[in-house]
Amino acid sequence: MPRPRQALLSRERIVETAAALIDADGLDAFSTRRLAAALGVRGPSLYNHFATKDEILDAVADSITGQVDVSFFGEVDWREALRRWGHGFRAALAAHPNIVPHLAQGPGRRPAALAMADAVYGGLVAAGWSPARATHIGALMRYFVTGSALGSFARGFVEDPGLYAEQYPHLSQAHRLAEHQQRVDEGAFALGLEALIDGLSHTYERLVGPLAPLPPEGGTH
Amino acid sequence: MPRPRQALLSRERIVETAAALIDADGLDAFSTRRLAAALGVRGPSLYNHFATKDEILDAVADSITGQVDVSFFGEVDWREALRRWGHGFRAALAAHPNIVPHLAQGPGRRPAALAMADAVYGGLVAAGWSPARATHIGALMRYFVTGSALGSFARGFVEDPGLYAEQYPHLSQAHRLAEHQQRVDEGAFALGLEALIDGLSHTYERLVGPLAPLPPEGGTH
DNA sequence: GTCTATATTTCGATAGAC
DNA sequence: GTCTATCGAAATATAGAC
Incomplete structure (x- = not known):
């Protein structure tokens, strides 16, 4: 043919x-x-x-990155932007965990990944963060999101009660984690993201200045 | 022979x-x-x-996990314990980034990984966290540490100024990130870890009760 | 722009001698 | 507990016909 x-x-x-x-x-x-x-x-x-297998992998990785919305950076308060980005980024990656190790090597020359980094960094600097701190925040958010998408915490514990009973006294219920995999992993991510934003808000007030209370919903208008 | x-x-x-x-x-x-x-x-x-190649990989992963000190959980304030664990865990993994994807699949049946989970979870519950929240905190810490060890943020940007100049206006200095790789990655991790602990401290005060101010150094004695 | 054919290399694992 | 020999499979990529 x-x-x-x-x-x-x-x-x-x-x-x-x-x-x-x-x-x-x-x-x-x-x-x-x-x-x-x-x-x-x-x-x-x-x-x-x-041209190569690796080019295919890059294209797959960038198509996933391209599904992450970052259009709101610079439009809404930076705390809200980090919250939306974090959840959206994680959702896109957690749907394709097997390619996370490839994607986590950085943007390289992939357009969608570079556009995401550009929007995040630009938004944070516009919000008053120093270039160095904006870089750190982009990095630590990527750490948290890729780590959460790389492997389920809950499914990492085998469903074998006998394994835990004798040697690991505090893990006696660990074999039941897999049942609640999605709730545990999403709950842990949500708790961590809110803690990060809360902690960063205090850093901001110490280094930059007072923060306005967040509006109840949506943009800055 | x-x-x-x-x-x-x-x-x-x-x-x-x-x-x-x-x-x-x-x-x-x-x-x-x-x-x-x-x-x-x-x-x-x-x-x-x-018996198999995979058994060798498991042994390598567990020997790295075994280098992480968790003996202080239950001995010092939980905030200080999270800080020490976070830095130690990251240091052990960042020295062997290529095996992080294997290790991040969870403890499985590996003794050192199970012992680590046991110590962390036990220490957090003893500090007053509910079992559900202690699980979340163990999970989100693993997310952050594995994500930070999986791939350097700074080295993820290629050293080619021309790549950024035209299309990505905020990334005009990104090609210089690689020079400062260690400082950027460690700074981002430290900022994130402190933000996490700070944010979790407020969650603790809301859900559990007041926190004592941290002693200037060392244990609770 | 798809095909056939193939070069070249490497892989995990087993059987059985010593 | 190491060796030799080998099975059976699969890998990326190229050359050239149509």
């Missing part, structure tokens, strides 16, 4: 299918052959659209 | 060498054959000491 009239592949289809494969089977099991098979073509066809 | 009088391998030597190889070349490049070569033996010899 050489040279069909209508191209079978497109960068978009390849990226979508690659993301689904990585979600299902993990980064280690992801290969160009398996990706091609899932697309109904042979391996070498992919190289008409991407 | 069959059956030398003195065993050439030991679990300890294997784990040490495996950690060094993973640090140097990454998880993807780590194979039983390369590990054996680094140890001066042939691949199959490893299977006299470990």
